[in-house]
Amino acid sequence: MGAAPGPALAHAGLVLIAGGIAADAGAGTFGILLAALAAPVAPAYLGSASILTMDVYRSLPAADRARACILASNYGEAGAVDFFGPVYGLRGAISGHNRYYLWGPRGCDFSVVVSIGLPGDELARLFTSVQPAATVDCQYCVPDENGISVDVDRGPRQSPAATWRLLRERLADGTRSRLR
Secondary structure (H helix, E strand, O other): OOOOOOHHHHHHHHHHHHHHHHHHOOHHHHHHHHHHHHOOOHHHHOHHHHHHHHHHHHHOOHHHHHHOEEEEOOHHHHHHHHHHHHHHOOOOEEOOOOOHHHHOOOOOOOOEEEEEOOOHHHHHHHEEEEEEEEEOOOOOOOHHHOOOEEEEEEEEOOOHHHHHHHHHHHHOOOOOOOOO
């Protein structure tokens, strides 16, 4: 009996289909169709961090979930949470990376944060409590996305405005660390 089709087959099919769409459709149509086509195969690529984030978020007590923010170290992680998260009940992610900061802190008071891909020592500068909750293990991710931590952070050391300003300034250049 042959092996079940896996993400590699799904990826090859998606690339062929997307290539054909790109040749025949405008950018808006391409984006809509690619999003629809990507949904079934996305967990193989983006899903690891998003699903772990969902699991960590859902494991929080109800009172913490109600005020928890999701902080991503880069726009790819934030975008994955924003795109796939609503299906799982996740609120929109925040990130200071590139121009993602334009969305702002989305009402986050930083009292409870589920962070994705930020180094623990750097988070400890921002929060009084940093608890590693999961580690991304993603065979099909780019190397920078594999092995990143999903943490639960509590007790901001600064005001929400100061915390957001620091995150925005330090993540804007695309680095995962050095939140000084």
